[in-house]
Each structure stands twice: as C-alpha cells, then as structure tokens.
Amino acid sequence: MQFAPMRERESESIEALFNLEVLDTESEPEFDALAQAAATVCDAPNALISLIDTDRQWFKAQVGFERPSDTPRDRSFCAYAVLGDDLFMVEDASLDARFADHPAVTGEEHLRFYAGVPLRLSNGLQIGTLCVTDSMPRRLDAAQRGALEQLAIAVVRALEGRSAIRQLRQPAEVVLAEMSFEGHIDIALRNVDAAMRELPLNGQEGLLRESDAMSRLSAARLCLTSTETLLGITRRLLNARQPVTMAEQEIATKEMADETKRAGRAAYRAGLALTDPHADEAV
Numbered sequence: 001m002q003f004a005p006m007r008e009r010e011s012e013s014i015e016a017l018f019n020l021e022v023l024d025t026e027s028e029p030e031f032d033a034l035a036q037a038a039a040t041v042c043d044a045p046n047a048l049i050s051l052i053d054t055d056r057q058w059f060k061a062q063v064g065f066e067r068p069s070d071t072p073r074d075r076s077f078c079a080y081a082v083l084g085d086d087l088f089m090v091e092d093a094s095l096d097a098r099f100a101d102h103p104a105v106t107g108e109e110h111l112r113f114y115a116g117v118p119l120r121l122s123n124g125l126q127i128g129t130l131c132v133t134d135s136m137p138r139r140l141d142a143a144q145r146g147a148l149e150q151l152a153i154a155v156v157r158a159l160e161g162r163s164a165i166r167q168l169r170q171p172a173e174v175v176l177a178e179m180s181f182e183g184h185i186d187i188a189l190r191n192v193d194a195a196m197r198e199l200p201l202n203g204q205e206g207l208l209r210e211s212d213a214m215s216r217l218s219a220a221r222l223c224l225t226s227t228e229t230l231l232g233i234t235r236r237l238l239n240a241r242q243p244v245t246m247a248e249q250e251i252a253t254k255e256m257a258d259e260t261k262r263a264g265r266a267a268y269r270a271g272l273a274l275t276d277p278h279a280d281e282a283v
Contacts, residue, residue: 004076004079007052012125013052016121016125017052017053019163022060022159022163023053023058024069031049031060031155031158032063034130034155034158035061035063038131038132038147042115042132042140044132044134046062046063046133047061047064047130048065048129048130049062050130050131051119052079053070054073055072055073056073057072057073075104077102077133081118081131082126082128087145089115089140090114091113091138092112099114109135111135112136112138113132113138113139115132115140116132117130117149119156121156121160122160130151130155132148
C-alpha cells in the first residue's frame with residue numbers, strides 16, 4: 001500500500017484536533033446518529049467518523065464495524081481523504097494501486113468501495129473524515145454525495161459546538177472555585193478577628209495573676225502574628241497583577257489552615273471562648 005503524504009498544514013491540524021479534546025472520549029449519541037445517517041443516505045453498510053492523529057486514525061463513531069477504536073494512520077484511506085477539500089471516492093479499491101494490497105482489501109473485510117468527506121474546521125484545517133464503505137464496488141450519485149457533504153458539515157459543527165460548551169464550562173468552574181476559595185479566606189479571617197476582639201483590654205490585666213497575664217499576653221501576640229501572616233497570604237492570593245497557579249493556591253491554602261489553627265490555639269491559651277485547640281475541627 002502506498003502511504004499518503006502529510007497534510008500541508010499538518011502540525012496545525014494536529015494541534016487543532018488536540019484542542020477539541022475529543023480524542024479517546026466515550027461515544028456520544030449525536031455523533032453516532034450522524035454516522036448512522038451517513039450510512040443510511042448512502043445505502044452503505046459501514047460508516048465512520050474518523051479523526052486523523054499523529055500516527056493513527058481514531059474513530060469517534062462507527063456503524064457496521066467490529067474493529068478497535070483506532071487503527072494505524074499509514075493504513076488509512078482517510079489519510080488520503082483529508083488531503084483535499086472535496087469528497088474522496090474509491091469505487092473499487094482492488095483496482096487502485098494505492099490500496100490494492102491494503103489488509104482491509106485483501107482480508108476478510110473485503111473492502112472495495114470508500115467515500116469520505118474531509119472534516120474541515122471553521123479555520124480551514126482538516127482533522128478527519130466522515131466516510132462510508134462497502135464490500136461491493138460502487139459509486140455515489142449526486143444526491144448521496146451532497147447529503148454526505150452536508151452531514152460532514154454537521155459533524156464539524158457538533159465537534160466545534162462540543163468544544164465551545166467545554167470552554168464555557170471551564171471559566172464557570174474556575175469562578176465557582178475562586179468564590180469557594182475566597183469564602184474560606186473570609187471565614188479564616190473572621191475567626192481570627194473575633195478572637196482579637198475578645199482579647200482583654202489593658203485595664204483588665206490587673207485582674208489576672210502576673211504569670212497568667214504574661215501567658216495570655218504571649219498568646220495574644222502570637223494571635224496577632226498569625227493574623228498578619230493570614231493577611232499576607234490573602235493579599236498574595238487576591239493580587240490580580242500576579243495570579244497564582246493551582247499548585248501555589250494549594251500551598252497557600254495549607255499555609256492558611258496552619259496559621260488559622262495556630263491563631264486559634266493562641267487565642268484559646270489567652271482564655272478566649274473558642275474551640276479547644278486539641279479538638280478535631282479547625283478554628
């Protein structure tokens with residue numbers, strides 16, 4: 001079998017395919033339905049939505065086949081189909097020098113007929129095909145060709161729509177995560193702030209034994225230090241000019257949890273009405 005050459009914009013096409021985040025995903029009813037429609041309108045027993053990866057073709061949908069979810073690209077009819085803009089048709093593969101010794105042609109599949117329309121994204125890049133095959137030599141009439149071309153457009157719209165929905169969901173998930181994250185910050189700061197408001201005034205220190213007063217004063221200072229640390233972490237996390245990564249957020253969250261517990265223990269030692277520092281729940 002003669003191997004198909006690479007696409008003119010090969011690297012861009014591969015990148016565009018990866019950006020769709022569709023490779024190796026589960027079957028989806030809209031794509032299965034489009035493949036079935038292609039088989040029906042073309043009166044063909046088999047249909048595929050085939051996406052051309054670096055060294056394989058991966059099938060988003062299959063009709064009439066019992067084969068793996070991907071096959072080597074160098075044995076792909078579809079690798080030829082993505083080279084052009086129009087429908088690619090092979091009426092009898094056994095008579096075509098490019099495919100006569102192809103395993104699907106010489107083996108049990110007995111493939112003879114192939115017709116594939118390139119899946120061309122809105123940016124012009126070809127990422128795969130919608131194709132139909134048959135074990136009998138044949139050709140498509142004008143109506144079938146037109147229908148297959150329209151179905152290929154529908155496949156592209158479904159792929160791009162799927163990608164757009166995923167992209168819309170991601171910012172929403174980020175916003176929700178940020179809201180939750182900032183909520184934890186607020187809770188931590190309110191806990192410490194409440195502890196600080198409960199600290200005894202200078203005039204009350206005389207009511208305490210000297211050793212108790214020194215111990216509580218030391219605890220109050222530690223509580224202040226933890227508060228300052230928490231404020232510093234908060235400023236760092238909320239600084240829009242220097243956004244932090246998810247890994248940095250995780251580290252900062254742990255720092256905040258540690259400082260909040262430290263502040264709580266200090267406030268407890270100062271005699272405040274807060275939870276026991278040895279309790280399981282954090283302050």
